[in-house]
């Protein structure tokens with residue numbers, strides 16, 4: 251199906267182009283044109299110049315975007331396509347056999363891309379199904395975003411998330427070294443480790459320390475030796491402070507940050523994926539039948555969580571979009587990815603939110619040569635919307651056109667969508 255829409259060469263016209271470089275003073279370009287050749291951007295600039303170049307090169311299709319704003323596709327840095335929380339909804343996923351699980355994740359991947367999320371970073375997926383999914387997407391057999399994945403998250407015996415196949419239990423420095431290597435062997439682009447308790451564990455609290463120093467050091471040093479960055483599920487400040495000292499590259503959630511730890515994170519360039527939705531998504535928990543004890547713990551952590559986020563922003567920590575909820579999940583009138591970005595925008599404003607949802611994540615992933623901005627030579631992973639996302643982040647609610655790798659996968663005006 252998507253083959254029909256494979257544009258060998260196309261010019262996008264009648265649009266304003268803007269990306270995360272706006273924070274560095276790169277102004278939006280109105281009356282812009284984008285020449286897309288195969289899967290990449292061949293030119294971008296004033297529409298007349300781009301059309302002249304396209305004509306000089308020969309045959310091309312013209313796509314009129316009808317005055318839309320065009321930005322890079324979003325990147326969601328905290329994704330679980332095989333998520334199963336405690337409760338009836340999660341039990342359904344837990345009960346799937348491997349074939350059912352792969353198909354379920356493929357459905358999630360398609361929905362994610364259609365939301366305009368063209369790249370995801372998976373931070374714990376079950377039974378290595380993520381690697382099969384990534385291969386299927388890359389081969390064009392499944393519609394979905396570009397996937398960077400940690401494989402299974404590393405956890406101590408009985409630690410956070412140990413109940414399901416999206417974690418691998420390890421103990422001792424040797425055990426954790428083997429854990430890192432086993433994920434790299436399977437194809438992991440990064441390593442995820444659980445260093446403290448969390449919201450979803452019945453026998454732990456958010457502040458439970460779960461790894462000894464030698465274990466933590468083993469994870470970080472082994473991953474770095476193999477050129478993989480490390481992100482940690484982490485709540486309490488002392489545990490995070492130690493991990494940052496040891497070279498941790500990213501903190502997930504950060505429910506209980508302090509001015510001291512955010513200063514250290516800023517100094518070391520450690521990013522924060524705050525996942526603000528996790529402590530404010532009662533509607534989602536209800537839908538999945540999440541038990542009362544977990545809801546209380548989660549929603550109760552909300553105010554402190556928001557305070558942590560504000561501290562990190564004030565200290566100059568780089569904050570990145572990540573929803574934890576499935577990125578496509580319909581939530582509060584939009585999808586989880588856009589809703590999370592809106593919450594972040596309340597603290598950082600729309601221009602920085604645009605960057606936190608595009609260029610910032612792509613830089614963390616080390617993929618800025620190919621993705622993250624609208625520049626010549628990069629993949630044509632683009633979204634279009636009518637409102638100005640640099641004025642209001644809610645503009646992303648109106649995404650009505652999505653292109654990945656030069657192929658249009660969604661166009662609301664013509665009624666087209668890749669299934």
Ligand SMILES: [Zn+2]
Nearest residue numbers: 328330373574
């Ligand atoms: Zn998570």
